Amino acid sequence: MTRWPLPQPMALALEQARLAATEGEVPIGAVVVKGGVVIATGRNAPRARHDPTSHAEIEAIRAAAQVLANERLDGCELWVTLEPCAMCAGAIVHARIAKVYYGASDPKGGAVEHGARVFEQPQCLHRPEVYAGIGESQAADLLRGFFRERR
Numbered sequence: 001m002t003r004w005p006l007p008q009p010m011a012l013a014l015e016q017a018r019l020a021a022t023e024g025e026v027p028i029g030a031v032v033v034k035g036g037v038v039i040a041t042g043r044n045a046p047r048a049r050h051d052p053t054s055h056a057e058i059e060a061i062r063a064a065a066q067v068l069a070n071e072r073l074d075g076c077e078l079w080v081t082l083e084p085c086a087m088c089a090g091a092i093v094h095a096r097i098a099k100v101y102y103g104a105s106d107p108k109g110g111a112v113e114h115g116a117r118v119f120e121q122p123q124c125l126h127r128p129e130v131y132a133g134i135g136e137s138q139a140a141d142l143l144r145g146f147f148r149e150r151r
Helices: 008-022 056-068 086-095 136-150
Strands: 029-034 037-043 076-082 099-104 129-132
Touching: 008 029, 008 037, 008 056, 008 076, 008 099, 008 136, 029 056, 037 056, 056 076, 056 086, 076 086, 076 136, 099 136
Parallel strands: 076 099, 099 129
Antiparallel strands: 029 037, 029 076
8 A cells, every 4th residue: 555645744743743642631733834834833732731631633723823913713723643532523614724633533522523513513603624634543542542541
């Protein structure tokens, strides 16, 4: 089987996920890109920050908003290793992120192609383009390994 190189933003998101794992956090990483340039990264940190909202996507979105000095991330892409949950999908909508790329699907907690399917709801004010499965095996392997070690 031929493995194609991952796009740089997903490789960076996986790097952030690995860092999260070394910090005892669930290994999820995210990257925000604008105009082909990485402007922010984030990784899961709810345990370290004592903050249940410190998901990788939220951390990256907050950092990008600071870089752009704007709560709207128009024209930005979000690259994340796991399908966003409902909270993160809501933040993506409010930030007006143009495109979302994610690695592994999350049948239990995801809210893009599973569960709430936030972007498909009639109340959704903004619908980003979504691309799933980029770096899926690497992201899934990281998560499986992390949870295997904790059992």
